[in-house]
Amino acid sequence: MSVIAFAKNWEGKFKKSTYELVSYAKDLASRLNTQTLVLSIGEVDESELEKLALYGPDRIISVNDSRLNTLSSRIYAEIISQFVLKESATHVLLSDNNSGKAISPRLSVKLQAGLAAAVLDVPKSLEPFVVKKQVFSGKAFAYVQIDSEKKILTLSKNSFGLKENPSTAAIEYFTPELKDDLFKIKVKSVESSDNKIILTDADIVVSAGRGMKSPDNWKPVEDFAAALGAAVACSRPVSDDGWRSHEEHVGQTGKVIAPNLYFAVGISGAIQHVAGVSRSKCIVAINTDPEAPIFSVADYGVIGDAMTILPKLTEIVLNGE
Numbered sequence: 001m002s003v004i005a006f007a008k009n010w011e012g013k014f015k016k017s018t019y020e021l022v023s024y025a026k027d028l029a030s031r032l033n034t035q036t037l038v039l040s041i042g043e044v045d046e047s048e049l050e051k052l053a054l055y056g057p058d059r060i061i062s063v064n065d066s067r068l069n070t071l072s073s074r075i076y077a078e079i080i081s082q083f084v085l086k087e088s089a090t091h092v093l094l095s096d097n098n099s100g101k102a103i104s105p106r107l108s109v110k111l112q113a114g115l116a117a118a119v120l121d122v123p124k125s126l127e128p129f130v131v132k133k134q135v136f137s138g139k140a141f142a143y144v145q146i147d148s149e150k151k152i153l154t155l156s157k158n159s160f161g162l163k164e165n166p167s168t169a170a171i172e173y174f175t176p177e178l179k180d181d182l183f184k185i186k187v188k189s190v191e192s193s194d195n196k197i198i199l200t201d202a203d204i205v206v207s208a209g210r211g212m213k214s215p216d217n218w219k220p221v222e223d224f225a226a227a228l229g230a231a232v233a234c235s236r237p238v239s240d241d242g243w244r245s246h247e248e249h250v251g252q253t254g255k256v257i258a259p260n261l262y263f264a265v266g267i268s269g270a271i272q273h274v275a276g277v278s279r280s281k282c283i284v285a286i287n288t289d290p291e292a293p294i295f296s297v298a299d300y301g302v303i304g305d306a307m308t309i310l311p312k313l314t315e316i317v318l319n320g321e
């Protein structure tokens with residue numbers, strides 16, 4: 001028995017969500033009285049791999065192969081599955097991000113393992129193994145029992161947090177057996193259409209709604225987001241009216257996000273909007289209406305005109321005053 005966490009990297013760097021997953025894996029392994037193994041795939045420097053040790057793994061294993069720098073859910077599932085079988089691991093953890101969502105169903109089939117996606121908490125019980133997960137865009141929770149010997153969980157962002165637990169895990173290397181035909185589809189080059197931060201991965205999101213009154217009023221939103229290194233999002237009517245692209249629409253029928261910091265600017269806070277952002281660690285609302293429902297879910301609120309407040313906040317971020 002052991003717990004394996006898949007440590008996703010972004011161009012050779014780990015993010016907070018990876019460290020959160022390792023923290024969760026350590027906690028679960030302690031409850032099960034077993035070891036925590038962290039598996040990294042693709043080229044990552046040893047200095048970066050060593051950072052994982054802060055969150056308590058017993059072993060850090062790297063598949064250091066340049067052919068694996070681009071995600072292929074098929075190949076990654078094959079590698080993780082080989083490693084799970086080699087180690088006779090029982091619990092496999094992935095972050096509930098795009099990679100985890102792509103890899104985990106394939107892994108579930110390969111390993112004949114029960115899968116619980118978007119898990120929100122430590123298991124409610126170990127025997128039987130029951131975890132809490134979100135359903136209906138976060139409007140409800142379900143308790144799921146997994147009876148298979150091997151179990152796969154994808155962990156929702158910001159549901160467990162970071163728990164430092166320094167270990168002295170040394171870095172090991174694993175070479176899976178990968179047949180040539182796995183590499184028949186190759187990514188020859190990656191061209192980004194723009195330098196936008198990916199909304200679902202962003203740590204900070206500045207989101208705006210109908211309170212901005214016109215698509216021509218988005219510059220203060222974009223300037224503030226740029227100053228913070230944040231992604232830009234919007235409410236549904238804004239994208240329905242063509243003010244912004246549907247790519248930016250968050251909520252029940254849009255993207256579900258969980259950044260560390262979410263700014264809701266000129267957004268009333270309808271339940272369908274909040275369904276997609278309620279797992280943000282900290283919500284800051286800017287709204288002229290002190291009765292706006294968004295204030296009941298916000299950690300901080302600013303009552304006032306966004307067109308005046310956003311440039312002031314941008315100035316403070318850029319110049320510290």
Ligand SMILES: Cc1cc2nc3c(=O)[nH]c(=O)nc-3n(C[C@H](O)[C@H](O)[C@H](O)COP(=O)(O)OP(=O)(O)OC[C@H]3O[C@@H](n4cnc5c(N)ncnc54)[C@H](O)[C@@H]3O)c2cc1C
Nearest residue numbers: 209210211235236251252253266267268272273288289306
């Ligand atoms: C089935 C269904 C699914 C839906 N899915 C989604 C979804 O996924 N995402 C989503 O967002 N919505 C969704 N909606 C729509 C949702 O119900 C709301 O209508 C929508 O979220 C409201 O958008 P808003 O907050 O931008 O606009 P409004 O509700 O019009 O709110 C605008 C806010 O801006 C404030 N304001 C006005 N002027 C200023 C100013 N100068 N400065 C600061 N604040 C100002 C106002 O006080 C107000 O609170 C869905 C609805 C349905 C029925």
